[in-house]
Amino acid sequence: MKLSQRVQRLTPSKTIEITTMANELKNQGHDVIVLGAGEPDFNTPKHILDAAAKAMTQGLTKYTPAGGVVELKDAIRAKFQRDQGLEYNRDEIVVTVGAKHALYNLFQVILDPGDEVIIPSPYWVSYIEQVKLAGGTPVIIEGTEKTGFKVTSDQLKDAVTEKTVAFLINSPSNPTGAMYSRQELQNLGDICLEHDLTIISDEIYELLIYTDEKHVSIASLSPELKAQTVVINGVSKTYSMTGWRIGYAAGDARIIGAMSRLSSHSTSNPTSVAQYAALEALTGTQEPVDRMLSAFRKRRDYVANRLLRIPGIHCDVPQGAFYIFANVAEAAQTAGYDDADAWAKALLEQEKVALVPGSAFGSSAHVRLSYATSMDQLQKAMDRIEQFVTQS
């Protein structure tokens, strides 16, 4: 049987793959510690579970509008107004099956074959494949350790060609946790306006920030930038709702309408009950978010401190998200591994600690550790990594 060219070119998601592999090992009885996929270990807060149960008993279990129920759209609009001072109409909001689906639909509706999307590295693994699936070409501009893994407006300017359609920014970033300042966003935004680029702003880690700095949405900097930006967000990370699959996008009504029409022919609608759970997440008490945030902060500090004491490994203490992007090039070289990927593979085989190799994010010198897991697991993982490095 035939497989399409499109799908033959597709590489599986390494973040998902490594986690599945590690969980399989676990199920076989191995004592594996998984610092793989970025997924909070907490259960979804109780008041959200209750809202979902109530929706079920009330019979809210039918098809909904493709772009989401009005109540949830209104809650998303209120959230944008409250957190960023951004005003959107209902037709400028679409609810999707996770933020990943919002991004997928967005690339499908804005790209034609050959169109280029500029993506800063290190990047989240799915951006590249999603752009390619839409027939587009990802163009990478490199954020290095020296610049705190951020790209500059000069780099963006140099990468723009006649084929550039969009620029993607993810702040706070997966995998580095780096966050752009207002001024940096303004500088990048100016280039986008000059070249009429659509700005895709993935703000899924917006509330997971550990410094005093506040998240700034590039869309909030001026009416011109708002008109040019599609903001992507969702409830997966902030509310520990990864399995519920609710994300959303906000932006120009033509683009949002097209995304919604695309959903109407693929998913029909995001799961009705999950939409009511997301409604409660956005409108109910935010106390669980504060609790999770303070746990993440402690874990971040612990993991960074331990890693920095291991010879041949270095990392920044990230500002946001729940990942540490650690440079293990020296440790890998000392132990005779070709790159960070080979090092991570050996670590899994020998010490049963699963990390995501940096190649998933565009770097052969790094590995990504997710610290969205319990302190107990993190302590064990750090002991094992230390042992792996010092004994090899």
Ligand code: PMP
């Ligand atoms: N963007 C980034 C940067 C992410 O890390 C994730 C995590 N999966 C997503 C989007 C998608 O989130 P979800 O589909 O779970 O809402």
Ligand code: GLU
């Ligand atoms: N975004 C998370 C990660 O990067 C979850 C897995 C995924 O969707 O790729 O690990």
